[in-house]
Amino acid sequence: xxxxxxxxxxxxxxxxxxxxxxxxxxxxxxxxxxxxxxxxxxxxxxxxxxxxxxxxxxxxxxxxxxxxxxxxxxxxxxxxxxxxxxxxxxxxxxxxxxxxxxxxxxxxxxxxxxxxxxxxxxxxxxxxxxxxxxxxxxxxxxxxxxxxxxxxxxxxxxxxxxxxxxxxxxxxxxxxxxxxxxxxxxxxxxxxxxxxxxxxxxxxxx
Numbered sequence: 001x002x003x004x005x006x007x008x009x010x011x012x013x014x015x016x017x018x019x020x021x022x023x024x025x026x027x028x029x030x031x032x033x034x035x036x037x038x039x040x041x042x043x044x045x046x047x048x049x050x051x052x053x054x055x056x057x058x059x060x061x062x063x064x065x066x067x068x069x070x071x072x073x074x075x076x077x078x079x080x081x082x083x084x085x086x087x088x089x090x091x092x093x094x095x096x097x098x099x100x101x102x103x104x105x106x107x108x109x110x111x112x113x114x115x116x117x118x119x120x121x122x123x124x125x126x127x128x129x130x131x132x133x134x135x136x137x138x139x140x141x142x143x144x145x146x147x148x149x150x151x152x153x154x155x156x157x158x159x160x161x162x163x164x165x166x167x168x169x170x171x172x173x174x175x176x177x178x179x180x181x182x183x184x185x186x187x188x189x190x191x192x193x194x195x196x197x198x199x200x201x202x203x204x205x206x
Contacts, residue, residue, distance in 0.1 A: 020110055025068050027105035029053045041113065042087055054109075057087050064097060068107045071099035085111070144184050152177040 015022060021038035023031050031049040039045055042057060049057070058064050063083040070078045077100040086092040096112040152174055159170035 018110075020112055022108065022110045023049070023054070024102065025054050025107045025109055027072075029055050032106060038111075041111070059086060062086070064109065064111075067097050067099045068109055071101050071107050072105070075101060077101075082114075145181060148177050148181050148184075 015033070016035045018035055019037055021041040022035050023038050024033040026032050030053050031046070034042070034046045034049055039049075042049060044052075044057075054068070055065065062085065063080060064085060067078060067080050077098060079096070079098040081096045082094060083097065084092040085095050085097075094114045096114065098110050100108045102108055155170050155173035155177065159167055159174070162170050
């Protein structure tokens with residue numbers, strides 16, 4: 001393996017450990033790199049963000065997309081202050097942003113989430129953490145439950161044509177798939193942002 005020069009290693013470490021969310025966007029809109037702060041804010045890992053792209057996370061008229069295009073058009077760093085950002089359709093929050101063109105059509109996009117969000121929501125860091133939990137629940141529901149349905153259906157087909165001694169194995173697959181689905185359903189509860197139903201209760205009964 002070719003050793004990484006010390007300068008490049010330090011720059012990579014500075015990008016990954018930076019407290020502000022930062023992503024590198026390619027010309028086709030794909031996310032080529034994201035630091036830990038960006039993964040927490042978007043509520044998704046780099047692998048998921050790479051497959052979906054930046055446009056899938058924001059509205060078509062998002063100022064983030066416009067900021068990236070401005071950096072490409074002007075060929076230099078650009079900055080925007082106090083705009084609203086909504087990720088994956090969640091409640092919007094206020095942020096500052098900067099974009100700087102890199103080599104090969106890449107653009108470095110950095111966000112500075114302001115403390116305090118719109119509509120009396122929580123502060124920037126706390127709101128980002130909440131979005132991470134909500135995004136995790138929805139990602140699990142989408143990325144896991146759909147393949148589970150296919151696995152369960154295939155196991156049921158195998159069960160109908162299996163030999164008598166192999167039937168328990170096919171049923172085991174069905175049972176284990178159902179168990180995983182129940183676990184995912186419990187995780188999906190974190191993505192339910194509806195207002196809780198409150199009512200009086202005797203604490204002694206609890």
